[in-house]
Amino acid sequence: xxxxxxxxxxxxxxxYMKDGKPAHVPLExxxxxxxxxxxxxxxxxxxxxxxxxxxxxxxxxVGQQLLRNAIRFNREEGIDVAPSDILFGDKxxxxxxxxxxxxxxxxxxxxxxxxxxxxxxxxxxxEDLVCAMMxxxxxxxxxxxxxxxxxxxxxxxxxxxxxxxxxxxxxAVDILxxxxxxxxxxxxxxxxxxxxxxxxxxATLTEEKRVLVVDIGGGTTDCSMLLMGPSHAAKSDRSQDxxxxxxxxxGGNDLDINVAFQQITPLFGKxxxxxxxxxxxxxxxxxxxxINNVAAQGDFYAMANRKALQELIRDAKQPEKLRRxxxxxxxxxxxxxxxxxxxxxxxxxxxxSVKEQILLCEEVLDISCDHAEFxxxxxxxxxxxxxxxxxxxxxxxxxxxxxxxxGGSARxxxxxxxxxxxxxxxxxxxxxxxxxxxxxxxxxxEKRYL
Numbered sequence: 001x002x003x004x005x006x007x008x009x010x011x012x013x014x015x016y017m018k019d020g021k022p023a024h025v026p027l028e029x030x031x032x033x034x035x036x037x038x039x040x041x042x043x044x045x046x047x048x049x050x051x052x053x054x055x056x057x058x059x060x061x062v063g064q065q066l067l068r069n070a071i072r073f074n075r076e077e078g079i080d081v082a083p084s085d086i087l088f089g090d091k092x093x094x095x096x097x098x099x100x101x102x103x104x105x106x107x108x109x110x111x112x113x114x115x116x117x118x119x120x121x122x123x124x125x126x127e128d129l130v131c132a133m134m135x136x137x138x139x140x141x142x143x144x145x146x147x148x149x150x151x152x153x154x155x156x157x158x159x160x161x162x163x164x165x166x167x168x169x170x171x172a173v174d175i176l177x178x179x180x181x182x183x184x185x186x187x188x189x190x191x192x193x194x195x196x197x198x199x200x201x202x203a204t205l206t207e208e209k210r211v212l213v214v215d216i217g218g219g220t221t222d223c224s225m226l227l228m229g230p231s232h233a234a235k236s237d238r239s240q241d242x243x244x245x246x247x248x249x250x251g252g253n254d255l256d257i258n259v260a261f262q263q264i265t266p267l268f269g270k271x272x273x274x275x276x277x278x279x280x281x282x283x284x285x286x287x288x289x290x291i292n293n294v295a296a297q298g299d300f301y302a303m304a305n306r307k308a309l310q311e312l313i314r315d316a317k318q319p320e321k322l323r324r325x326x327x328x329x330x331x332x333x334x335x336x337x338x339x340x341x342x343x344x345x346x347x348x349x350x351x352x353s354v355k356e357q358i359l360l361c362e363e364v365l366d367i368s369c370d371h372a373e374f375x376x377x378x379x380x381x382x383x384x385x386x387x388x389x390x391x392x393x394x395x396x397x398x399x400x401x402x403x404x405x406x407g408g409s410a411r412x413x414x415x416x417x418x419x420x421x422x423x424x425x426x427x428x429x430x431x432x433x434x435x436x437x438x439x440x441x442x443x444x445x446e447k448r449y450l
Contacts, residue, residue: 001145001147001149001151002149002150002151002152002153002448002450003015003141003151003442003445004153004439004440004444005152005180005438006154006193006437006438007130007155008036008110008219008437009036009111009217009220010035010036010108010217010218010219010408011033011034011036011218011408012027012033012035012036013027013032013033013034013435013438014027014438015435015438015441015442017442017443017445017446022438022439022440022442022443024435024438024439025140026140027089027140027141027144028090028091028140029090032435033434034088035089035090035092035107036107036108036109036110036133037090037092037093037096037105037106037107038088038092038106038109039088039092039093039096039104040085040087040103040104041102041104042077042079042104044074045070045074045079045104046070046086047066047067047070047128048070048071048074049082049083049085049086049132050131050182051067052081054135056131056135056182056183057182058124062120062123062124063124063128065121066121066124066125086132088132092105093105100332100333100336101330105332105335106129107335107338108218108219108291109126109130110160110172111219111249111292112126112294113171114161114168116161116168117295118171118294123171126175127178127182130175130179130180131180131182134183135183135184138184150185150187151187151448151449152185152187152188152189152445153189153190153196153445153448153449154180154188154189154190155192155193155196156172156173156176156191156192157192157217157222158192158224158245158246159247159248160172160220161249176188187449189448191440192245193217193437194215194245194406195224195226195242196436196443197215197406197436199233199443200431200436201213201404201431201436201440202226202229202232205229206229208228208230209227209229209401210225210399210400210401211227211400211401211403212224212389212392212393212400212402212403212404213403214403214404214407214410214419215407215437216251216252216385216405216408216410217437218252218253218407218409219249219253220249220250221247221251221384221385222245222246222247223245223247223388223389223392224242224244224392225242225245225392225395225398226241227240227241227243243397243398244392244395245392246391247388248384248388250381251407253291253292254292255345255377255381255409256338256339256341256342257289257290257291257292257338258378259341259345259377259378260341261289261377262376263367263369263377264337264341265285265286265288265289267324267365267367268321268324268328269316269321272316272317272321273316274312274316275315275317276315280312280322281312283296284305284312287300288300289337289341290334291335301332306329306330309325309326310326331361336358339358340358340367344356344367344368344369344374345369345412348369349412349413352370353370354369355367356368371414374414378414382414390422393423400423400426401426401427402428403426403427404430405419405428405429405430406433407433407437408433408434410430
């Protein structure tokens with residue numbers, strides 16, 4: 001059995017071919033999308049659970065050392081790891097929000113896979129995280145379709161990390177490959193996510209078209225210029241049909257982070273100053289919400305930063321706001337702030353303005369955002385997306401007949417307007433914002449593994 005597997009930054013999904021069409025598989029409470037989140041009693045519980053609960057062995061000496069360290073840490077903490085301790089998707093988020101201080105939580109591990117400067121032990125841990133997620137999805141899918149899944153075409157962005165180049169991309173692909181193999185897949189291959197979305201869209205075409213696919217996902221934005229249509233679809237070798245690919249690590253998560261920084265962190269002191277008149281260090285407000293940045297998170301939650309925050313509270317003109325920031329530090333609430341921003345972003349897809357609330361320990365904070373504020377918050381991201389579109393058109397040397405937009409963040413009226421402004425007079429079409437990549441991957445899998 002083969003599937004298309006969209007291991008996404010925001011959500012994961014899988015599909016298989018049934019009666020000539022892609023069929024999406026329910027993965028959580030009847031839904032075909034499962035958020036890319038993991039919650040466990042401790043960070044170390046993830047690695048131990050793979051071994052103890054699923055008999056999944058580390059692949060090398062580094063992995064063995066990681067496992068030994070994890071088992072020792074959990075024993076010292078009095079934690080006996082059970083299968084039910086490791087939660088995924090919405091269940092993981094709810095568990096974390098119920099008591100952030102007592103749980104390890106990670107959102108969008110895909111964002112970290114191409115990060116520069118990762119040590120071998122960090123790479124091994126990310127592999128364990130991805131393996132645990134893939135195993136959960138594979139097991140759930142097999143249960144729901146009553147078939148053993150052995151092969152998968154996995155989607156990948158054009159570039160995992162904006163600055164790492166080919167080395168970062170290879171690092172991420174290696175992590176995904178090793179994780180999938182340990183999770184039980186006998187063979188996997190990869191396809192660019194915008195190409196997969198284009199292949200699914202191609203099934204609807206009755207004539208040849210030059211199609212620019214713009215995929216604004218949770219972690220990356222990718223563009224592909226493709227020659228599509230009935231005669232192209234019949235080819236066994238499509239390499240000449242795929243004219244250009246551009247991609248950058250800028251996506252829905254980045255928009256959430258920027259909105260959190262712009263609209264939420266002022267409640268924690270971002271725009272305030274010290275008694276001396278000097279501004280507060282901006283990194284103290286960026287780092288807690290930069291949940292896709294390993295270094296930023298490490299700096300904010302470092303033990304030494306607690307003292308730095310206490311000193312800022314002592315010297316600040318408005319210390320009560322900074323005390324909230326210390327609560328974020330103490331309870332690791334950065335994800336909670338970004339979740340509030342995400343909810344506002346989603347609501348702005350259909351509303352002119354939105355108000356939400358976030359719970360900070362026992363305090364309820366009112367947050368709000370309108371279209372103008374949202375546009376200001378995401379201005380830098382919008383410019384990068386515009387650049388990717390321009391580069392794809394320039395590299396291909398052709399003008400598209402139409403633009404096919406997909407990805408959850410492509411629902412934003414402002415981002416759609418940005419694309420229309422960049423390519424005036426060219427038709428803009430969309431399909432399943434969340435399912436087109438997965439469906440295209442299933443079509444690819446049929447050709448590769450049937």
